[in-house]
Amino acid sequence: MSVAARLFDGKTAKAQPVLLTLAEDRLYVTAEDGAPVGDWALAELRDENRPPREDELRLSLDHEEGRIVVTDIAFVEQLRHLCPALQKRRSAPKGWWRPYAFWGGGAVLSVVLIFTVVLPLLAGQVARLLPMETREQIGSQATDFIVQSIARRGGTTPEAVTCTNPEAEAVLEKLVSLLQLEGDADETVRNITVVKTKQANAFALPGGQLIIFSGLLDLADHPNGFTGVLAHEIAHVAHNHPTRLFVTNAGVATVFSVLLGDVTGGTFLATLGQMTLGSGYSRDFEREADQSAIERMQAAGLDVSPMADLMQKLGEQPGSESFLSFLDSHPGFEERVATLTAAGDNGSNALSETEWAVLQGFCK
Structure with missing residues (x-):
């Protein structure tokens, strides 16, 4: 049958x-x-x-x-x-794991290559696609995010921690002009926000936005130390590092939404948070900014050595890694101090004693 x-x-x-x-x-x-x-x-x-x-x-x-x-x-x-073995599970065939290991290993390798090679290479190209107006919007929103974060920590308002001082602003503008190079025409500092906080820090954001924490002015005991940090952040702007970092962190979906004009979505804001609170520049970016800062100081005839002294003091400050900053762990701290020290101590002061006192009193 x-x-x-x-x-x-x-x-x-x-x-x-x-x-x-x-x-x-x-x-x-x-x-x-x-x-x-x-x-x-x-x-x-x-x-x-x-x-x-x-x-x-x-x-x-x-x-x-x-x-x-x-x-x-x-x-x-x-x-x-x-059938006596009908419900028994059959043992896996010999070498069953090989294709899984092959394809799984390939997938892992692909992800590693994407994040360590492909994205960094593409980030510079994609960053250039973002119109300056869009970059400025990104930088402005990032600035608001940071100011609001500082205000919440201090139990106050954003207005209360944002410093306004016309006389000190004029001194700061003088320093920025002094540190600009001819090749900075397309990527220049467009706005500087000084925030009243004990933290000693400074960092650049997309669209030529700079943020300076007043604690940096309090910590610096020489105008050239502060000027060197400012030169470092101007170099980040000139090389478009903040936008490239944003593109790397954002991912394809967020970048496309930004290109289409959406700079207010939740994914975008989450990227800003990640960028400003936890992400640092690459080793190459930091080396490039350090070298450019030295070139800018020397082109202006300024003594670079106080910059190394200020870095030593910054390294002793607790919590300096809380925001994207000049004091980043890439490359190594000792390497960066050695690079600055090797630049020598020839040159003049960036500001007079009077100008330096005005600048240090920015938030007072």
């Missing part, structure tokens, strides 16, 4: 109708035209249905032979009694 069933050979999605016949310890499989398809040992048959079904068996002989679906209830019951 033969029973109709369906064979899935594993090569095509379409089921092939077959006939099943029991004989002693074997299950013979034939096509509808009587052509033999195979004979399977009952002791080796497994039911692949998980969990098992009362009205169906999905028979397999091994991992490669395909599957036979049996729905004849009487035949199903008969096979349950004749």
